[in-house]
Amino acid sequence: MSFQMPTYQAPDFSKPAFTGAPCAKSAPAPRDGVAPENYHATSIYPEYFKLGGTWMLAGESRMDCVAVLEPGGGIATKEFRNLRGGDEVILGRTEDGSEGIYVHYDGFSKAGASDGSFAFRTGRSRETAFSKDYDSLYELLKYEREHGFIAWVLGPACSFDADARAAMSGLIENGFANVVMAGNALATHDLEAALLRTALGQDVYTQQPMPNGHYNHIDVINKVRGCGSIPRFIETYGVKDGIVNSCVRNEVPLVLAGSIRDDGPLPEVIGNVYDAQDRMRSYIRQATTVICLATQLHTIATGNMTPSFRVIDGQVRPVFLYCVDISEFVTNKLRDRGSLAVTSIVTNVQDFLVHLWRGTAK
Structure with missing residues (x-):
């Protein structure tokens, strides 16, 4: 295919x-x-x-x-x-x-689309079979690596599992990411995993809580702040793996938007919400595929600024928007907010990333 x-x-x-x-x-x-x-x-x-x-x-x-x-x-x-x-x-x-x-609502309508008659399971839910979506996404990403601009919006759950971190890092290392957008938590827990092998104090492989592990993420924030920047922290502490490290080493922009609930935060986090929105928007203006994983508020924010199309060299092409979350509420919420062009996949994002990494490596 x-x-x-x-x-x-x-x-x-x-x-x-x-x-x-x-x-x-x-x-x-x-x-x-x-x-x-x-x-x-x-x-x-x-x-x-x-x-x-x-x-x-x-x-x-x-x-x-x-x-x-x-x-x-x-x-x-x-x-x-x-x-x-x-x-x-x-x-x-x-x-x-x-x-x-x-x-113009139907510029990309497919021939043979539904005629509106009754049918079972036309929505997107935990009962939906997403095999075809995965196959399509593998091929889309390979195409976009050569011809497009791929934006990722990541929630902290992407850094809570060792295999998910490795998969997302692999995608970045192999050219499947042009920008990564997230919040303080994703970057903090990814760096925590790189330095201490924990995320929120739990081992990222065994999920076992570590003694005094609740200190780990704020210890990491404190060390990064002491270094003055994430790249300096990576260099000083010899960080070798992880999502943030892959962004830094491959010069993939990392946009970290601040939140009222942030601790620290890391030095690169943009505290002014409108400055953060402007930075995100500058990359969404270029994006041809946007993949949002396990982050309700960042996903809705990104969906609000993502059009269904892009004009490139005078040609109109679609922008592909994916929302991946284990909660049907989140995927439905994005549609309710007006992002009707979104493709929803209801699944655990750790499994999604591992499947995606294996599929694009074929």
Whole structure:
């Protein structure tokens, strides 16, 4: 089985509904951070705007942002907090072309898709067979390693097991990661495992609690802070394995977003939530495949900023978004928040990583 990129089917703008539609209206933002009344909120899907009589595709999108006309004639997608007074914001609450705005929901629809008739087990749950998803993901990652940009969003559970750590490290070492995004906990417990073979004080192989093990993660944070940076800690203490070490050695960016519950935190953790969002967004703008593992809040945050498509060299291609969690609540929550293009896999992430590593190594 080899990966086949889905073909994008653009709207037929020669249809009367489009040729007879008015041009999109706009109005200036009244001040920084505030959109004008009746602003158009963007989605994860390709969006077209009729400007000067021509339907134009916004080059990128993001859920719950606004479309802004750029001085050079393009269309930018901006978060409300990044609006500047005077920005020309597109107006309109319809998406069918009648106000010069068209949201294209089915550009990547597959032939033979469901006709809507009743069928059992059409959802994604712990009873779903995911074998086909694994096979597809193996081939997708091999394709993306050569042609795309793979972003990982990792929860701390990825560092609690020796085999999972080794599998994720192997994926990074072999070019299957272009950026890793996480929080303080993932990096802390991965470095704890590298130095002390524990995560939250439990042996990462046997899962046995170690004497006074509850000190281990904060001892590691303290040592890293004493060194001044994660790379300096790795060098000083001779760290040889783990997810963070693989990122540092292979120059894969590691974006650590802070949380109100963080202890320490590690020096590289970004404490300002909007700075962290901007850093994550800078990589999501490049991403063609996003894989989120066992982290509800980081997954939802990433899903909110991930579009369903990317325009590369003038061609529209899909962005593949995966959510992997042992909790159906988490996978369903992401869909409920609007990330309808997500592929959900309900499983233990340690097993997922080991299977993925073995599958991509074939």
